[in-house]
Amino acid sequence: MIKRIFDWLKQPLGLIAVGIAVLALFSLAAYGLYTTQQPPAQPIQFPHWKHAAFGIQCLYCHPGAAKGPSAGIPSQAKCWGCHNQITKTTDPNSELRFLVKHVQEGTPIEWVPVAQVPDFVQFNHRAHVAAGKNCEDCHGDMGDKSQITIAQNPQVFNMGWCLNCHIETAGQDHEKLVKLSDCGTCHY
Amino acid sequence: MSKQFSRRDFLKLAGVGAATTAILTGCGPASRYVKREPYMQMPEYTYNGQSTYYATTCRECAAGCGLIVRTSQGRAIKTEGNANNPLNLGKTCARGQATLQGLYNPDRVTDPIKRSSRGGDSTAVMDWDASIQVVADALKNNKPEEIAFLMGMAPDHIFDLVTDLANATGMNAPMRFGALGMFEARATLSKAAENLFGQASLPFFDVGGAQVVFSFGANFLETWLSPVSYTRGFAGLREARTKLRGKFVQFESRMSSTGGKADEWIPLRPGTEALVALAIGRLAAEIRGGAMPRAFASVDPKDAATKSGIKLETLEHLAEMFANSTGALAIPGGAALGQSNGLAVAEAVLALNAFSDNLGKPGGVYLSALAPNQTEYNRPASAREMQALVQKMFDGKIKVLFVHGVNPLFELPNSLEFGGASKYVSQIISFATFPDETAREADYVFPDHHGLESWGYQRVATGSAQPVLSGAQPVVSPYYNTRATADVLITAAQLAGGKFAEALPFKDEVEFLQSKIASLMSEADGSISALDIPTFMAYFQQHGGYWKMSDGRGVPSAEDMLNRTIAADEAEFAGEGEFFFVPFVSPTLAEAGANKPWLQELADPTTTVMWNTWVEMNPETAHELGIENDDVVKIVSEAGALEAPVYVYPAIRPDTIAMPFGQGHTAYGRYATDVDKDGNIIPRGVNPADLFGQHFNEAGDLAFAGMKVKIEKTGVKKPLSRLESLMGVYGIGLGEEH
């Protein structure tokens, strides 16, 4: 029985079948891998660089960063506060039409945050801002339109990267190093 | 309510919960992506990631403890005690902590429903307009005297609202009932206060200020009246930092977790509490010398010792302790009052206090302060009054029954036949938040908000020196399509028109509340004051209520208290059988905690059993009967029979068995019930109330502890889930001793 199967597989047809199966498996795996690396679809293709170019401070829309753990996503009301002054909202091809739609329908905009740390990391924006870190240190240069979109964060947040900066920041200060390299500082 | 509330405009952050559970390992970035909905209108005092704290009132029992609820992004995260509230001073009990598991319970009633047949599973979802019309029709189309409201002991504002409605229209006055009130024998306490002090009131016992505390069955560290406040009092009694460590003696036939903390635990024969109290009084009076008070004169200590099973020396030693103490306090309560002679027990024990001359003094007995907007003490219905209601239902005198905040089919003993009587009521409308047994038997369920989603107030009946009105406000927006019962009633009354509309001339619940607290606005000595009602209401919400800054407790008059005879008869016990039956309220679950999984998983303080009902039995008795731990026994009383596994309990009289109340639900969500092998819903544990007969004490409270029962072995084993180790704690299964 097994021998017959093996014999069949040794034929050209069998070899082709095996080849196809292997290829299919391989491409499936590759596709699976590929999908995990794709940036998410966003409800609005929000151009950070444009807003930065207008000179809007990061903290205007994300005030939480200076005050607490989470920077926060601005409310619709905040978006609309400026954008209802801008006539472009009537342009049917503008990205803004989505905002108009959300505001008119009173539905929330379902953003997909891209700058995320894993759940087991307790990240606090305030401490980092207070320590003199600039937003672009972690989130990239928002003014550079090639570098930052709302679909990707240029920096992959992993522990080595965090720790490197922590140790650099601590410098020769031993007490600071202890605090900044303590597992319990971020994981609890 | 909608107007004020909509301003908050909370939005749930969809998927945040999923995200927290999703990834610990972390695969690719895509698996981490979640959608986040920002606020559409961010409340100005909110920052993302920062918590907002709201003051409100706990609704897990009627005590009225103030809570501060931590909310984050529109979700309630944690309840903490309100440190400003004079009743609980920032503390909570386990049930207060677990109230969030009620709020986010997966088994809540999500929409108003109409049931096609009572007790059936088939329901139709209604919209609120139609629901309110149903209520309006029920009010309008029946004679007022055919409409009855049955309510729980909390919250008070709906009770006030219905009372106003009833007063204006001639409806039956709303009845309030709760199993806790029944087990606390509140009617007996208040009746005794009336008899002795001339004023119906809940006595307040200042445990913290006392030097010696004698408690006759009062389980004041568990569920009794105001457990958080009494526990604080107990800590004060024991606090070695500030004064001499106070002594505590507990008289009861089965060691409760309160009794476990006692320096001396006196296992007296059930029914002899009055006798023992009077005997101690007599012996103490003899020690002190002087004229023998009439109240104690007729009792013979030797006889009391024989009857109660306490050694005479013990009685003498206790009397000495009582007589020689500068601050001796005696507390009646619990199972001691739930007997045929309960009123006599309460009087005898209060007489001890008169003898100790502590009335109205620190470490003594007070009359509880009336809440700020209260003129007289309003006790819940006694079981006899409930029996009268049931009788009325049987007689067809009640056409519509509204049920709110109480689950009579579970909390009332079976023998009162509420279930049978409800068949004679043509329409039952339940406002239950949870699909409990009564809601299952109702024609309509118009779910009220959970306590944390509701407005309201609760009067603090006892436990605080200051008069306190604890205020409640929604801390989160309603999770389901529920509606405040007060709003439903106000709208329905207006639809019904006539006297109904006149009785409730309010726009919504908040306006009604404002009308109820408006009079406090300018009162002197208040914790808050304001010039206009919106500001006052805002302060009221912000501080979690309103309280007076001074002591509002009444001083009972001691006149003639000792100069009267008190019946020292033993209690009568109903039923055949060799065992006294002592039911007690589960300290962790109480009457309505069974649907909260973490309360189920809390170990009982005395037995450490979780998730089930047990029968406590003395090791000697168990040995004689050939019963071991986890053997299921059948308990037969005159009113019914139950089967439950045995817990061989070292601290119970050999002639007594005890059982906790709180389990045995046939409905009430997945955590309160169990499933058998075939997936059918079966009760989790049993309800000892099924064993209670129709016997009352003089004050009308149910003589729930006045029973004798038989025990039959079944040969079945049901292992109890215990936190403790049978090996380590009892040495069972460790092997023979050397």
Next chain:
Amino acid sequence: MAYEKKQTEHAHADHQGHTAEHFREKHLMLDPLPRGQMNDMVMESMLEKPTWKYWAVIGILSFIVVYFLFYKWGVLIAKGQGVAGVMRPDYWGIFLVNTVFWIGISHAGTFISAILRVFRAEFRRPFTRAAELMTTFGLVQAGFSIFMHMGRVWLAYWLMPYPNQRMLWPNLHSPLTWDLLAITTYLLSSTMYLFLPLIPDVAMARDRSTGWRKTFYKTLALGFRGTEGEWTHLRNAMNIFAFAIIPVMFSVHTIVSWDFAAATRPGWSSTIFGPYFIVGALHSGMGAAVVVIAVIRATMKHMKYFIRSEHFDAIGKLMLIISMAWAYFFFNDYMVQWYGGDKWTQQLLHFHEAGPMGWMWFTMLICNIVVPWAILWNPKWRATPWLVGTVGIIINVGMWFERYIIIPISVTINRMPFTWRLYKPGIEIPMGIGTLALFILLYMIASKLIPLIPVWEVQEGQMAHELKKFGRETVVTVSELE
């Protein structure tokens, strides 16, 4: 050459009469066969067409391995350790019992092969291979068992020291890290040590086989042709390994014992655990070895020639001595713990004997002491293969019980009596059976793939042995070959 000389002497010895015949019958070393014939016997035993019985057993074992080991393991990973019987306070259960057990089994291989080789115990020659295979296969089961035990086995690689951007390394304070290092070292070195003496045999097999087997053996033989130079290198390598692996072997089980001895638990924190565990390992390992040898002898062709009563007799003596040593260490451990007087330890010792699992404690003593002592002292019984094999099984049962008593039963008693609880195994039992099945399965497959008898070693021994007659006495002489 040496071989030819030997042949003539052998022919000469034929005339020695009855006594020589008697010796020959008893001793493999004195019963030489022509080299080619012996090689053919080994090849034949390996290439013998498997009967249906063989396939049936393979089928059953494969089913057990696939279902009980791998499927159940999948269940375990998917549902968590809750499907096993572990809980507070018995955080460690049968998985670790099995780990220690299999590591113990694996000790006999090295013991027989390395120690006996170093001490020139001649009776070892025909079964060193079988014992070495046991080492490797046993360690595989031990590895499986420890991975089954882990709550998040998919992260097991975190226990390996490798540079990573988190700047995190395994904790070198932890006995488990030492364990991992020791077991890995042992697995690698014992595999090497299995392989080295295998080279001449696969070279022999290469020369006598065709088809895929030829390719297989050709690859394994690494071009070994049997020149003097190759032999010298091989001997040197084997000598180095034989000496080097002995400390590794001792360290492995000592370190395994430190998992327990270094903990603060009553009953565990015992200084004697190191040697106690090693002797225990040898006890179960010798037991397992004798079972394997008895089975091989009974089931494979020509094996009655290679494995004779004398071998069982010799192993039996070893087993008896090890059993005595184990009894000594057991008594020592018990005595010191009891004499220490710590109340929790007292409680634990009492629990061992009189607790609900007391029967296991007594069975352990019977299996590990009473049975071997009662049977193995008798030379006649000791030379009976099936009897010694049975004793081997009994000893292994006893030794498994010993580990069970040390792990799940001992952790029942800790310093917090409120948490004491008795362990009830769940999925561990089928999975443990699965590891046993895998062990047997690997052995059965190996028996068809590699020569189970190290022919060259037997031949080497036979060359060295000689019967000489001094007066009326016939004496065995052994000459140094190297």
Next chain:
Amino acid sequence: MATLADLKISEVKLAAEQTGKWGMVIDQDICTGCQACVAACAMENNVTFVGEVDSGYGRSMHWIRIERFWEGEYPEVKMTPNQPMLCQQCGHATCEPVCPAFATVHSQAEQLNLQVYNRCVGTRYCANNCPYQVRSFNWRDYQRPEPLPNQFNPDVTVRRVGVMEKCTFCIQRIHKAQDKAKSEGREVVDGEFTTACAQACPANAIVFGRVDDPESLVSQLGKQSHGVKHLEELGTLPNVTYFKGG
């Protein structure tokens, strides 16, 4: 790139000489065993419930449990003072050295025993070696059906199957208070915050604070002569002091 030496792993040893930072005093005489602390802890720290069968088999996840024993026989039977048992945050913990993955480490900054959930591989050696038996393991992926997860505390990681967990002395509250104090340019004041259990305790039987600050309430109480530390003889340097009561 920093090296191993920079992280001063060997400093774990130094803990033996240190006095600890955060500590607790528990008065067993006034503890009524009411379980408020247990419930509060579960609510604050996203501790899961496990159901009847598992909880009866020693798998409950309580981070704090209240122990009680019996003395004597009826009628002279007494319940021993309730003993809340939680992680003692040992200065020289037995759980720490045995973890092969550094998932159980000593926090040098806060002098606490940390359990780093994401590093845990589930060998359960720490729990085995804990003389107080206060560690709980996630034996299964215990499900909390919707909408119960709404209640999760966002400051505390939700643990999944296969990791060990235990009392953290509410480290999230410590961090929050420290962060707040720092943002206001001051030190954390004694009593400014407390753990969930101490906060809930109706009898005030649990007092939490800095043990290295001689002025704090917990240090003052800790000095009282009847304070006992459990299993101190093992050299674990526990940071929880018990008043046996009576």
